[in-house]
Amino acid sequence: MPMMNPFNLLRQYIGNSTQKLINEEVFDPKTNSTLNKTPLQRPRPTGASQLYSTIKEIHNARLAYKPKSNRLAYCRNTEGVKAYRKAPFQKDVIDKCASSPFPGTLVLRDAVKQSMFVNDFWTHPETMRIVSEAVGVPLGVVMPTEIGHTNIQVEGATIAEMTSNLKVEPAVENLELSPEDRTYNPLKDASAIIPWHYDSYPYVCVLMLSDTEGMIGGETYIKKGDGEVQKVEGPQIGHAVMLQGGEVCHLAARAKGVKERISTITSYRSTLPNVYDSSNITNVRPYADTHSLYPEWTQYRLRKLRDELTQYLDKTKKEEDPAQERKNVQTLIDHQIDYLRQTSRQMVNPGFTQQVLRKYGRPSYYDAPRIWEIVQSLPEFDILASAADEERRWQPESIYWTDLLRSTETIRLGKPLQSVLGTAMWEKTRTYYMGDELLRQGLNEVFLDWLGYSGIWDLYCNI
Secondary structure (H helix, E strand, O other), X not given: OOEXXXXXXXXXXXXXXXXHOOOOOOEEOOOXXXXXXXXXXXXXXXXXXXXXXXXXXXXXXXXXOOOOOXXXXXXXXHHHHHHHHHOOOOHHHHHHHEXXXXXXXXXXXXXXXXXXXXHHHHHOHHHHHHHHHHHOOOEEEOOHHHOOEEEEEEOOOOHHHHHHOOOOOOOOOEOOOOXXXXXXXXXXXXXXXXXXXXXXXXXXXXXXXXXXXXXXXXXXXXXXXXXXXXXXXXXXXXXEEEEOOOXXXXXXXXXXXXXXXXXXXXXXXEOOOOOOOOOOOOOOOOOOOHHHHHHHHHXXXXXXXXXXXXXXXXXXXXXXXXXXXXXXXXXXXXXXXXXXXXXXXXXXXXXXXXXXXXXXXXXXXXXXXXXXXXXXXXXXXXXXXXXXXXXXXXXXXXXXXXXXXXXHHHHHOOOOXXXXXXXXXXXXXXXXXXXXXXXXXXXXXXXXXXXXXXXXXXXXXXX
């Protein structure tokens, strides 16, 4: 996971002082007032080449990045970190973008729509070049709502309390550690800042905005293919790490001994045509603004479909074998039908999602795969699951029944099933149930609804 220090990019905005960055209003929750009321003025570069020639002249580098190196020599750039933190911590951004999907965790989404600075930082051609080179694949931002997604661990139990403790200056004060803190084991403690999960998108860049000196915890843990857990040290302040988070199950350990842990994340997909796109929006549906999420999701998926079709049309101009051409076009059509079906299925009715969350709780939504594993060992499981699927009284006219039949046929033919948790062969000896199908598609709220109707949820609650 190559690491980099992207904050030299910010210096063309800030010069020698954070006050020279951009004259945006910064909200101070402590005083309930703005710190800077100068009208918004953002200096705009006349072009990418001019911007980066200026950076090279002044700093003798294009971002602090070295190709093919796992880790860079650490170079603290406090001004750059403060410059970035200043943008998402404005009152408008906090008011419109803050939520708390997990206990003790504050999340800022859609900050890019409130801050031109955040957008420019992540979408600049040089930034895109670097993240692409870091993973060896040409990358594109998935969609605007996934630019600068910020996860915040800070003191406070409510959104108001947590936002009141946000400051532009990174906290450097270490907190006294209790005996429990010193023996903190995130693999046994349920208080991880982000529990075990797969990211919704193939690639992510995680940029650290907090001082990690003296921090206990705060690392990322990944599960390897054999199930073994491996700890990956997090990046230092001002550094970033690339993670193939959509393919690797991982968790973010809660930080102990520090007043804050703030990281900001941008998600990417490969821009190469004919590369499988495992993206989904399972993780973000419960708390994202679906009025903006769903249209962006649809647009990006249709653009990818357009690129696939364009490449095929360009390629078939050279194809001289009619039989091979028919085979190729059928493969193309099959893949695009699956892709469009997945695109549609992910856009669950927001009202239904919120109804299920109120009934079963948000923790159960994110814990759905583990719940499924637990109930499979119960004596009554097969009876209840079989009865629910055979009677089909649960949403009898649902599109999910045809999905189940399609997957069952795929298993019968010995073909792999594509899933939000990866692509694999069905190797279990038991029947493939509707619960399996819904989790395969990342439809956790629909899964919980089926689980409740089948009686398996009651079984689980009585364990």
